[in-house]
Amino acid sequence: MPCYNEHGTVSRIVDAVLASPLVGELIIVDDGSADGTREVLAGIDDDRVQVILHDRNLGKGAALRTAYAAASCPFVIVQDADLEYDPADYAVMIGPLVDGKADVVYGSRFMGAKPHRVLYFWHYAGNKFLTTVSNMVTNLNLTDMETCFKAFRREVIQGIEIEESRFGVEPEVTAKIARLDLAIYEVGISYDGRTYADGKKIGWRDGFRALFCIVAYSPAGEALRLKRLLPRR
Template sequence: MKVIIVMPAYNEEKTIKQSLQSLEAGFPGANVVVVNDGSSDKTEEIALKEGAFVASHIINRGLGATLATGINSAIRKNADIIVTFDADLQHSGRDIKNLIEPIQKKRANAVIGSRFLRTEDLEMMPPVTKFGNWFLTGFTNLLARTKVTDSQSGLRAFDKKAAKAISIVCDRYDVSSEIVYELGRCGMKIEEVPIKALYDERSKRKGTNVREGVKIMYGILLKRLWLRK
């Protein structure tokens, strides 16, 4: 099965090379689509040097728009499985094999890499991030009628059916909840597998704050009520 990795990237010149090398080490021969979201640094140049296919936005459009561009690009490239993988070194390429296994074995249409399934992984998560994710996941599950443990995870996999079914209209961080909502709405089979997330000071600052959390809840509520497409 053809696997394509979608890596959203905005001003990630400090980590994009290591992220791509982690992918190659943990999942050799990976087909990677880096979506450069209007970066003002050398993100695009470095990604090209590392052998990735790069799709670029002229301006910064946000995580949701970037994932939509990457997923659509992977569909056009006839991917059987599409994996989303952050460029900030939070994820390990070694987790991809387990992530895609439920799809390969036809047990699931989508798989979410969860940081909440193993105690040792959960202990690494900053307390504020842990509480915010727990709260947003509960709210997302309520509206989406799903039972996931980590709705805000950036490491996910979709089969072709799920990738084509979901409709991404959120431009920013609310896309994570929107994806779970869309999978539930479309009746996709969802599984979760444990993943290890690594946190440094930079990644801790990038986490969802209270203000963003409220925006995410508001956006997914509007979609649930069909006030937005």
């Protein structure tokens, strides 16, 4: 669980995660919060919870890099510290992993019949554009490349070097798993998207970064070392 300035939601999402009988451990990486989130995390009393603190804000990708390295259970699910993604969907997320069918599972906000909050058209359009470009580069047929809800066999995600420190981590991971001989599944999930007033952090600059990352981490981009042209973030 990457976490940055989520004082208003982190207690509720931690309770929801720990209420799931499927959770063997919860690794929370606080990425330099300064709004009281750390004080909330310090009050958690559950042997399944490990809290790791970054001295300063490094970005979501950096928080995930730290969390993946600390994971010890067979399956790893990314759970944001807001309330957009529902732990009640864990069973459907890990189903293909448990059945031995998948190595990676993406939780799609754009397939299935589960409820979705209606919000920003341009976020939707941007997501579909980035997913389409990513699919063209990776030859996958995902409906939601940018989803935060991803599940992995632990050895898979720990075997991938995470280089992006911010939201570019999503296209980076997608590009890298596409080059491996892996079984990738997609399942429909519910989604309770939040507004910027509620604390949403991703913006248009992250969209441009994602587009650059799709190209830079593609086989052609790697061959040309295009990622060296990306300023480190």
